[in-house]
Amino acid sequence: MYKETHLRSILKTISWRFWATLTTTVLVFVFIGEIGLAVSIGLVEVVIKMLIYFLHERAWGAIKFGRVEIKPMVIWITGLARSGKSEIGERLTELLKKKGLKAEHLDGHTIRNLFPETGFSRQEVNEHIKRVGLLAKKLEEQGVFVVASFLSPYKESREFVRKLVDGYYEVHISTPVEVCEARDDKGIYKKARQENLPNFPGVTVKYDLPENPDLEIDTTSLSTDDAADTILDNLNGRIKL
């Protein structure tokens, strides 16, 4: 909930008084032709009207009418490990905030760090993603744009989130597995292959391709900033930001 402070009302009062009294003084001068009288009326007006204006501001501050909240969306970014989801999500969140919108970035790595006991079986991943979906929904209901960057390889939990939230917008980072693997600076693909880790999407388990993503982006030769700009441009087509 926003409240307007007294200081804001005071500054607005002064700013308005400057322009308004200038107008009154010029107006009286044009009608009467006497500069002295015009200035006298202007001076008295300054005092009386500042008080009335301030009270008027405080009264309107209590009126909700005409203060509208922008309907937010849940931008769900899915794709293989190292496809660039987190970085794009972070950048996109920044861009939304720069537009003055409320925005929150939910990221797979950050949330897993908070809940290290979360496993990687299909069931555990689905449970994890569904919980994130609820989080997104509650934030959305409160007027916050949500950018969620999660590998989210399984269609059943993505569909759960799609149904749960109101403004689901799916972005599939479709960068091929070979390209992602070539960027594998942390050695996670290498480890997955060497230790034959189960449940590693794109390597030892299937990544369910999104069937009808709202947007598909291949980051093979696209920078993080360009990818985030592309998403924002496409969102702009849907809703007026």
Added chain:
Amino acid sequence: MYKETHLRSILKTISWRFWATLTTTVLVFVFIGEIGLAVSIGLVEVVIKMLIYFLHERAWGAIKFGRVEIKPMVIWITGLARSGKSEIGERLTELLKKKGLKAEHLDGHTIRNLFPETGFSRQEVNEHIKRVGLLAKKLEEQGVFVVASFLSPYKESREFVRKLVDGYYEVHISTPVEVCEARDDKGIYKKARQENLPNFPGVTVKYDLPENPDLEIDTTSLSTDDAADTILDNLNGRIKL
């Protein structure tokens, strides 16, 4: 994010003009003594100043200064089954909303209905409560008051939430188990005893008593509305709502 609509600015412009022009006309009449001239100046002023005022409103609409958000809290309601947590939480959320605050009620039953696979072992309950904690934290960060009514019998997950969120306020509904059991219209205590259900707090597993709750309420002879009022009164002592 709030935006002010054009219609709000227009109505505010008209409302202000009424009071301001009345003042100007009276002022000019007092100085000049000619009612005709005073009214003429008033009429011209109406037109010119409405335009200037509208532009002034739109310009200030773009200025963030002095629009402040109230710092919210996470009101965590813990207690045995049938102690009245959900009903009190619902009522309290209503009261907060009536004050014009953004508020969200998170309830154990509702969230478990969404994730029916959530179990009742100490580990599963802790995991569940921690996830709810993250949800509460994100809502709190966005300026939303959170009322969370969860049995939450285990101290480790309550402490996790306390540390995770910023404004944790713990309410212990301390109604004795005998009183809760006597209200057992759904027969859950009966079932727990008959089938010797494991993990039923207060019956087959210990409910960890909160060590330093911010507030303790016994609903043995207190109505839901009175309990919610008590919480609100105590919150009012902490923060100015």
